[in-house]
Amino acid sequence: MKTLSPEFTAHLKTGATTLCWCWRIERRDGTVLGFTDHDNPVAFDGTTYEAAAGFTASDITDGLGLSVDNLEVTGALSSTTLTDDDLAAGRYDDARVAIYRVNxxxxxxxxxxxxxxxxxxRRTGANFAAELRGLAHYLQQPKGRLLQRTCDADLGDARCGVDLMSSAFQGTGTILAANSARRFxxxxxxxxxxxxxxRGLFxxxxxxxxGLKIEVKSHTKFATSVEIELWTDAEAxxxxxxxxxxxxxxxxxxxTCKARFNNTINFRGFPSIPGNQFLTQIGRAS
Known part of the structure; x- marks a missing residue:
């Protein structure tokens, strides 16, 4: 249930409203952006909502219980603050979004x-489409330990214990030649x-x-050269x-935990867990 101020309620009752939509986006790096479908900028709570940014929103889908509410925002990369490079680099992944109805x-x-x-x-040329997920989305994420053969800890976190700042697990260098924005x-x-x-971090x-960090897809050592391929393109x-x-x-x-990191004491997987074939076996007369 939405609670409206008396002034806003009175404005809605006039029948001649001056309403617009405003979207506030807060990225994980702390950057805050604002957009509106009005033809002039709108400002409140310390955020200026940029006008004519090329945003169009679909209908909001509501669900009962714990189903995820969602909608889709589409637009063109016409804003100077919303760039193709930032989208490609994942800077908007899991960014927090607030949607306001504003006079x-x-x-x-x-x-x-x-x-x-x-x-x-999703991106197609100069256009993009972003799915906005409701807060119930987080209730569908796996929590707790996972019973699986492989480790469920993140390399270098408190559960893993490996010191990634050690020179044994970290390398420095320079680019010799670039085949593309992700392979060099x-x-x-x-x-x-x-x-x-x-699977490391570049x-x-x-x-x-x-300042950009991207996960490594492959690291290959040849007779006369070393090649790195990233999962996504660099910004430039x-x-x-x-x-x-x-x-x-x-x-x-x-x-790998044993040979590369000598860290089997902190291994968080279950390498001896029975597989599906074992669980579905049936007894047979000999």
């Missing part, structure tokens, strides 16, 4: 209609075996993408000489 002639008259987070983002040859990590940094420390094509720091990756297997 643009007096923004103090408003009501919070929905709050949630950004889910799937590097120098400085020749002493590490192939796949050592696969951080640019200089160049146009300085890497240039020769750009510096980076890359940390080790883990495939969550007990064998």
């Amino acid at each position: 643009w002639s007096d923004p103090s008259q408003r009501v919070l209609m929905r709050s949630g987070s950004i889910g799937e983002v 040859k590097v120098d400085g990590i020749d002493s590490f075996e192939t796949r050592f940094f696969s 951080a640019f420390t200089s160049g146009a993408s300085a 094509p890497p240039a020769i000489g750009d510096a980076f720091i890359v940390t080790a990756g883990c495939d969550k297997r007990l064998e």
